[in-house]
Amino acid sequence: MTPRTALTIAGSDSGGGAGIQADLRTFFANGVHGLVALTAVTVQNSLGVQGFTEIPAEVVCAQIKAVASDMGVDAAKTGMLATAEIIRSVAKTLDELGLDFPLVVDPVAASMTGHALLREDALEAIRTELFPRATLITPNLDEVRLLTGVSVVDPASQRTAADALLEFGSRWVLVKGGHMTGTEDCVDLLSDGREYLELTGPRYLTENTHGGGDTLASAITASLAKGTSVPDAVAAGKKFIERCVAESYSLGAGVGPVSPFWVLDR
Numbered sequence: 197m198t199p200r201t202a203l204t205i206a207g208s209d210s211g212g213g214a215g216i217q218a219d220l221r222t223f224f225a226n227g228v229h230g231l232v233a234l235t236a237v238t239v240q241n242s243l244g245v246q247g248f249t250e251i252p253a254e255v256v257c258a259q260i261k262a263v264a265s266d267m268g269v270d271a272a273k274t275g276m277l278a279t280a281e282i283i284r285s286v287a288k289t290l291d292e293l294g295l296d297f298p299l300v301v302d303p304v305a306a307s308m309t310g311h312a313l314l315r316e317d318a319l320e321a322i323r324t325e326l327f328p329r330a331t332l333i334t335p336n337l338d339e340v341r342l343l344t345g346v347s348v349v350d351p352a353s354q355r356t357a358a359d360a361l362l363e364f365g366s367r368w369v370l371v372k373g374g375h376m377t378g379t380e381d382c383v384d385l386l387s388d389g390r391e392y393l394e395l396t397g398p399r400y401l402t403e404n405t406h407g408g409g410d411t412l413a414s415a416i417t418a419s420l421a422k423g424t425s426v427p428d429a430v431a432a433g434k435k436f437i438e439r440c441v442a443e444s445y446s447l448g449a450g451v452g453p454v455s456p457f458w459v460l461d462r
């Protein structure tokens with residue numbers, strides 16, 4: 197049977213733990229066919245990002261159009277978008293395609309090692325060009341602070357942040373709580389402004405969470421590609437990432453990747 201398709205518009209991680217590498221293995225693990233529009237080539241390993249080169253915006257858009265016109269896209273996600281020009285061109289291309297599929301926007305600004313993955317002022321372009329077109333946005337707490345100025349430290353400020361982010365025009369927001377310190381559990385808050393759903397899971401004691409945000413967003417995108425509702429897709433994604441964090445591993449001298457290998461024993 198032909199599987200559903202999910203498109204990732206994102207950068208390559210030479211270390212294989214984040215970016216399109218994480219997206220493709222997550223799509224595979226969740227039974228959807230992965231399509232790719234590459235935005236940038238990063239030079240990175242477990243210690244950080246040494247640099248990146250962006251792909252010309254017209255080539256990014258040509259990749260999207262090539263797969264959409266021939267194979268069809270059931271859901272899409274964006275990760276590292278590198279420049280404001282790429283962001284504006286992707287938004288225009290999605291409009292030209294009619295955007296008749298769910299879009300998950302992970303507003304990736306920097307790697308977890310603190311290295312910029314966006315040229316200056318490009319986060320503002322994600323906010324104005326992509327958030328209004330998004331079914332769901334999935335910022336982490338650093339991105340929440342950059343986008344809204346809200347520092348999330350507890351459930352009340354997480355809710356304030358969700359409300360502030362929804363003002364930017366996405367249908368749903370997931371405020372990820374992985375970086376909330378001093379909490380026993382990892383709580384992500386999903387909201388559309390009417391419902392506020394807390395997704396709570398254990399916090400595993402590991403430093404090896406490289407690629408966690410990409411893996412969560414692509415697991416959600418895979419479920420959306422199969423026609424699942426946003427709350428159910430996010431709940432399934434949270435369960436998936438939890439297991440990937442639990443089974444993460446050390447590789448290199450720095451931060452190791454989350455791991456979807458457990459699906460092979462399912």
Ligand SMILES: Nc1ncnc2c1ncn2[C@@H]1O[C@H](COP(=O)(O)OP(=O)(O)O)[C@@H](O)[C@H]1O
Pocket residue numbers: 308335336337372373374375382383384397398399400401402405407408409410412434437438441
């Ligand atoms: N130590 C951990 N144990 C369990 N789940 C985690 C852990 N760290 C992050 N997560 C989960 O992984 C996902 C990614 O979260 P987060 O770390 O906040 O974002 P990002 O990877 O984009 O920085 C979230 O669902 C979060 O709850």
Ligand SMILES: Cc1ncc(COP(=O)(O)O)c(N)n1
Pocket residue numbers: 206207208209214215216238275276304306307308309313405406407408409410
């Ligand atoms: C190409 C690419 N995309 C995304 C990330 C973010 O992942 P993380 O926050 O785990 O470093 C990354 N490091 N590289």
